[in-house]
Amino acid sequence: MKRSWIISLLATLLILGGGIAGVFYVMDTVQKDVTVSAVLNEPPAEDDEEGEVPKETQEIIFESQKLVVQLELEDGSVGSGFLYNDQGDIITNAHVVANTEKVNVITSDGKKMPGDVIGVSRDIDVAVVRVPGLKGKEPLPIRKEDSAELLDEVLALGSPLGLQNTVTRGEISGLERTLDIEPFHYKNLYQISAPISPGNSGGPLLDRETGEVIGINSAKMDDESIGFSIPIADVLPMVRRWSESPMRSLPEFPELTGEVYSPVTGTDAEQASYMVQYFYDSINQGDFVTAYSLLSASWQEDISFEDFRSGYNNTLSVKVDNLVADPQGDHVEVTAFLTAEETVDGEVQMKKYKVVYPVKKENQSVKIWSGSGEELSAEQEEAS
Template sequence: MKRTWMTSLLITAVFILLGIGGMIFVQQKIPSQLEAVSILDQPVPEEEGEPVNKSNQEIIYESQKLVVQIELDNGTIGSGFLYNDQGDVITNAHVVANAEEVNIVTVDSKEMTGKVIGISRSTDIAVVRVPELAEQEPLSIQEKDNAPLLTEVLALGSPLGLQNTVTRGEISGLDRNFELTPFRYENVYQISAPISPGNSGGPLLNGETGEVIGINSAKLGEESIGFSIPVSNILPIVRKWSKSPMDDLPEFPELENGAEVSNQQTDADQATYLIQYFYDSINQGDFVAAYSLLGSDWQESTGYEQFREGYYNTLSVSLDNTVADPEGEEIQVTAIITAEETVDGEVEIKKYKLEYVVAYENDQMMILSGKGEEME
C-alpha cells in the first residue's frame, strides 16, 4: 500500500515537471520562432532616393494639376509650374517681363492673381508667387543634372494659348549655348519635343519618373528643335527669391511689346478643356476632382456618393470629339465619348452623345448641367 502510494506520487511529480517544461518551451521557444517568421514576412523597405518609373499617362495627369497658364494684360501668354509649398511658380523671365502682377489660370479653369517676386535680366528665369496655390504639394524636382542624351521627355504648357498641351520627345543635345537678347542660355538641353510660343516657362519632365528636369524656354525658327534650361542650374536663385523676394524688379525695355504670341484663349476653348479634364479625372479614378468641377446646383441635387456610383461599371472613357457653342453667358459643349463598361460581368463598348452647359460661377468656370443618350 505504501509502495503504491509512493509510485503515484512519483508519477505525479514527473507530469508536473513535464508540464512546467512544456510551458517554458511554449513561452520562450515558440514566440521566438513566430517572431522570426513574421520578420521574414515583412516587406523589404525600398531604398530611399530611387525614383519610381511611371506610365506617361500617370505622369501627365499628376503633373497637369500643377502646371498653370500665365497671362499678361498685353496679351502675352506663357506657362509655369508649382515648385514649392509656398505657392511659388517657376517660369521664364521673358514671359513676365515688365509686369508686377499676372493672371494665373489652372487646369480646372480657376483664375487667380500672381505676384512676380524674382526675375533675372541675364538668365531667362522668374518666380511668381500665387497665394492660392500655397500648401499644395509641388512637382517633384530632379535636383542633380544627370539627364543623359536620348532621355525620354514630356513638355507641358500652353502653346499658342492651347492650355493643357503635352508633347513628347527626347533630349537630342547637351550643353547648348546661345544668346537671345537680353538673356544668355548656357549648358541647356536641346529637345525634340515640339514646343511653340506659350510653352515658355512650362516644365520639361523625365518621361519615366515625372520629375522636372528643365524649363522650356526657346525654339529654333520653324524647326522642331527646342531648348530647355536645366532646373538644377537655377534652383539656388529661385530659392533665394522665395526666401527673400526682390524689392525692385528690373525693367526690360527691349521686351515692351511682349515676347509671346498673343493668341488669347477663348471661353469656348476653356470650356472644352474643362470637359477634357473632367474625363481625364474619371479615367484616373479621381472622382473627387471630377465632382469638384460641377456647379453648385448640380452638386446640391447629386451627392458625391451618388455621382461616384454612376461610374461604378465604367472601366474607361475616351473623348472622341467636342464642339463648344457659346450662347450668351453660357457655353453649350457637345461631347461624343466611347465608354468601356461592364454589363452582367461582360465588357461592352458603348458610344454616348452628351450635352453640357458650362459657365462662370463665382468667377470660376464650372459644368452647370449635363445630359446624354446612348448612340446606336
Template sequence: MNKRWIISIILTLFICAAGVAGMFLIKGHLSDKLDQPSTILADANIETNDTIIENEDESLALKDIIQQAQKKVVKIETMDGSIGSGFLYNDMGDVITNAHVVSGVKEVTIITSDELFFTGTVIGISTDIDIALIRVDGMRGMEPLQIRTEKAELGDEVLALGSPLGLENTVTTGIISGLNRDLEIEQYFYEGLYQISAPIAPGNSGGPLLHSETGEVIGINSAASDIGTIGFSIPIMNVLSLIKSWSETPMTNLPGVE
C-alpha cells in the same frame, strides 16, 4: 508434326493477343494526352500575357506621370495679355517661370489644370538669366514637382508641359537632341541649354521639361526655333541656387516695376 503445328498455332494466337492489347493501351494513353492542354501553348500564352501586361504597365506609368504633373503645372496671364507657363517648385506655393513671361509686372493670374484662379506675386526675377519666381498663396501646401539634380544626357526621352498658344494641359514628347547650346535672345543670354525635339510654342515658356521615366523636372522650356522642331530648355540644376535664394528672401524691388 501435329505437335509442332499445335505449338505454332498457340504462339500465333499469343502474338495476336499481345498486339491487340498493346493497341488498346496506346490508344487509351494517347486519348488522355489529347484531352490535356498543350504545355508549349500554355507556356507561350503565359509569356505573351506577361509581355502585354508589362507594356500596359509602362503605358500606364507614362500616363500617370503626365496626369500627376499636370496638376502642378499652371498657366500664367498678365494684365497686358501675355501668356506663359510655370510649375510648382515647393510647398510654399512658389512657381518657377521665365523672366520674360512676367517682365515689368508685380502680380499675375495663375490658372491651374482644374480651372482654379489665383493671384500670384513675383518675388524674384533676373535681368540676365530668363528666370523668375512667383509666390501663389492659394497653392501653399500643395505637393510640388520633384527636381532632378543630375544632368540630362543626349538621347534622354522628355516631356514638355505647358500652355502653347494658350492651350492648357498640352504635353509634347521628344528627346534631348543637343547639349550645351548657347544663344542670345533680346536681353537674355542663354548658356548651356538643352536642345530638345519636343515641340514647344509661345505660351510654353516657363513650363517644365520632365524626364519621361521619372517625371522629375530637368529643365525650364524657354525658347523655340522658327524653323523645324527645335526647342531650348534651361537646365534646372543651373539655376536652383538663384531660385532658392528668392524663395528664402523675396525681392522687395523688382526691375521695371514702380
C-alpha cells in the same frame, strides 16, 4: 506695366517655352480611340531592380499636369509655370512676367489665383511667382543634378496657344547650347525635339521615365521644331534665394516694352471640346475631385460631390468615340459619343451613349454648365 515680346526675336528665335500638340494623359482603356491623343501608348512597365514598378507615361503626365499652371497678365499675354516648393512658389521665365509685379495663375482645374512676382533675373531668363493659394501643396519632383544625356526621352508640359494642360514628347537632341537674346544669356541649354509653341514659356521639361523636372522650356528656333530648355539644376540656387528672401524691388526691362504680344488662345469650340475631354480623362483616372471641379457652380448646387461620385460606381471606363462642338451664342454645345464599360447585375457590359454638354465661361474660366444624355440603340449607333 504691360509685358511685350522682344521684337528682335522675330528674326531667328522666339522666346516661347515647351508646348504640346494636343496630347494628354489618358488610360489604356481610352487611349486607342481618343482623337486628341496620339503618342502616349506605352508597353507595360517592368519591375525595376528594387521591385518597384516605374510610373507609366500616362500616370506621370496626369499627376504632373496638376502642378503646371498658366500665367495670365493684364495685357492678355500668357505663359506657363510649375510648382517647385511647398510655399506656393512657381518657376517660370523672366520674359513671361517682365515689367509686372502681379499675375493671375490658373490651375489645371480652372481655378484662378493671384500671384506675386518675388524674383526676376536680368541675365538668366528665370523668375519666381509666389501663389499663396498653392501653399502647402506638394510640388513637382526636381532633379537637383544636371545629368541629362543625349537621346534621353522627355515630356514638355504647358499651355501652347493658351490651351492649358497639353504635352509633347521628344528627345534631348543636343547639350550645352548657348544663345544670346537680349537681354538674356542662355548657356548650357538642352536642345529638345519635343514641339513647343507660343504661350508655353516657363513650362517644365520632364524626364519621361521618372517624371522629374530637368529643365524650364524657354526658347525655340523660329519656324523649326527645335526647342531649348534651361537645366533646372543650374538655376535652383538662385530661385531658392528668392523664395527665402524675396526681392524688395524688381528689375525693369525697357527693351521688352515694344509691341504687345497677343497670343492665340484657341477657338471657343476648341476650348469647350478640350474641357469635355479633360472631364472624361479625369473620370478614367479616378480623379473625381478634378472632374467635379470642372462643373459650373449651378450644376454643383444641384448635385453633391458624393452623389456625383456614386454615379460612376458601376462604370469601369469611358471611351470618347467622338466630340462635336457647335457654337451657340454665349456657349458651345459639345456632343460626346461615348462607349462605357459598366457592370450590370454582376456582368460587364459595353454601352453606347450620346451626351450633350453646354460649355461656357464662369468667372473667366471655362466650365461644363450642365449635361443631358441618352443610351443609343444599335440603329442610332449606325446613324451617328
